[in-house]
Amino acid sequence: MSQLTPEVLWAQRSSSVDPEKNFIYLTISVPDVPKESLKLDLKPTTLIFSGYSNTLKREYSLNLEFYAEIDPEASQVHHTARNVELKLRKKELKEEYWPRLLKEAKKVQFLKTDFDKWVDEDEQNEAPEDDFSQFGGAGMGGMPGMGGGDFGGIDFSKLGGAGGLPGGLGDEEEEEDEEDDDDDMPALEGEEDSKAAAKPSA
Structure with a gap:
């Protein structure tokens, strides 16, 4: 051998x-x-x-x-x-x-x-x-x-966004973040729209 x-x-x-x-x-x-x-x-x-x-x-x-x-x-x-x-x-x-x-x-x-x-x-x-x-x-x-079984188990379930149990709090936080983003976005879109609208008439 x-x-x-x-x-x-x-x-x-x-x-x-x-x-x-x-x-x-x-x-x-x-x-x-x-x-x-x-x-x-x-x-x-x-x-x-x-x-x-x-x-x-x-x-x-x-x-x-x-x-x-x-x-x-x-x-x-x-x-x-x-x-x-x-x-x-x-x-x-x-x-x-x-x-x-x-x-x-x-x-x-x-x-x-x-x-x-x-x-x-x-x-x-x-x-x-x-x-x-x-x-x-x-x-x-x-x-x-x-x-490192424990290390892998905990971290990857959170990283993978497996919804369900481990990500409960994370999901709520994400939703809040999305809402915050939505609040910001319309103003930006509105500015873009007004600029876009202004161009053809110029």
């Missing part, structure tokens, strides 16, 4: 004084890989991953060699039904970002920037602390892309 390389998203933070804020976010996109078929070998300079997706009937494998060393002991792994998320602690405390994730400078197709988590180097001190506290705990469910 051929092995597929999963898509990998990454972002980073850096700090020369606080180890907690000196890390790499790594998300391996592998849907429905149960823990028993998942293998993850994290070392200071490499990450080796393999897993079998039951629904897609595909074997995934990944072998990364990092740009610099990480601290496996201080790193965290969070496994969900949709992916495997890692928070890899950079070993060396440095203010500068890593210039890239991998040791080799060549571009690889499967590796992409995680724009949901990315913060520019000069703006990272203003980044919300929630980014750090949510990782690895029960709060993970609230993060973007993590099983």
